[in-house]
Amino acid sequence: MAIIRRITLHDGPDGPFESLAVVDAAAGPLPGVLLFPNVLGAKEADFAYAEKVAALGYAVLVADVFGQGKRTTRADPDAGRYMAELNADRALLRDRANGAHAVLKGLAEVDADRTAAIGFCFGGKCVLDLARSGADISGGVSFHGVYDAPPFPNAPITAKLLVCHGWDDPIAPPEATVGLARELTDAGCDWQIHAYGGTGHAFTDEGVNMPEKGLAYSPSADRRSFRAMTDFLGDLFG
Numbered sequence: 001m002a003i004i005r006r007i008t009l010h011d012g013p014d015g016p017f018e019s020l021a022v023v024d025a026a027a028g029p030l031p032g033v034l035l036f037p038n039v040l041g042a043k044e045a046d047f048a049y050a051e052k053v054a055a056l057g058y059a060v061l062v063a064d065v066f067g068q069g070k071r072t073t074r075a076d077p078d079a080g081r082y083m084a085e086l087n088a089d090r091a092l093l094r095d096r097a098n099g100a101h102a103v104l105k106g107l108a109e110v111d112a113d114r115t116a117a118i119g120f121c122f123g124g125k126c127v128l129d130l131a132r133s134g135a136d137i138s139g140g141v142s143f144h145g146v147y148d149a150p151p152f153p154n155a156p157i158t159a160k161l162l163v164c165h166g167w168d169d170p171i172a173p174p175e176a177t178v179g180l181a182r183e184l185t186d187a188g189c190d191w192q193i194h195a196y197g198g199t200g201h202a203f204t205d206e207g208v209n210m211p212e213k214g215l216a217y218s219p220s221a222d223r224r225s226f227r228a229m230t231d232f233l234g235d236l237f238g
Contacts, residue, residue, distance in 0.1 A: 007020055019062055019103060022051055022061075023109040030109060031058050031138075037062065037063070041070060058233065097129055098133055124145020127161075132149070140162070144169060144172070144202055146171060147176045147180040169199075169200050177193065202217065205217055
């Protein structure tokens with residue numbers, strides 16, 4: 001297996017965009033996985049995670065939904081500005097997520113009939129909104145995501161969903177998590193929630209250590225959620 005990274009430029013709503021394909025160029029068409037980054041946008045941590053997923057036998061696209069060159073860092077006093085624009089316009093978020101999915105399906109290394117999406121924090125919201133849009137993904141995985149529904153009716157959800165959740169997450173408190181479960185149940189969705197006790201937000205992010213704010217990396221939740229995702233994708237495409 002020779003996993004490579006390839007910059008993928010593409011148009012879309014208010015584009016252009018710069019995503020990154022992480023693929024085994026020598027393999028035949030594989031199930032495709034769309035990876036939505038957190039509030040900061042696409043970065044090295046996402047590319048490294050994509051390589052771990054690709055090593056499982058998938059072709060991965062790290063999706064750019066903010067726009068080419070629109071990235072922030074934790075040191076930025078307005079690190080959430082690009083996320084805020086999409087939170088304020090959920091139709092645009094939906095359209096950009098679907099645009100990224102179309103790019104994934106168009107990759108030569110991807111079997112366009114077998115795709116899934118995963119996402120972290122704001123990226124988890126992207127996964128849920130992609131599913132809510134009726135996109136033809138087989139499944140989606142949200143890691144420490146954000147659960148509020150769009151302010152407009154959803155399309156029928158056909159994707160199976162796995163939600164990996166820190167029970168002490170201040171961004172998604174228990175009532176929000178139960179609300180998501182009710183929403184997905186009412187939609188007739190095949191869903192599961194894995195909740196990790198003593199765990200807050202950003203539990204997969206090794207660069208986060210703010211337990212006083214409920215944000216901290218958790219090696220155990222990171223390991224368990226990766227295993228859960230691996231099993232979930234295996235069930236979808238095995």
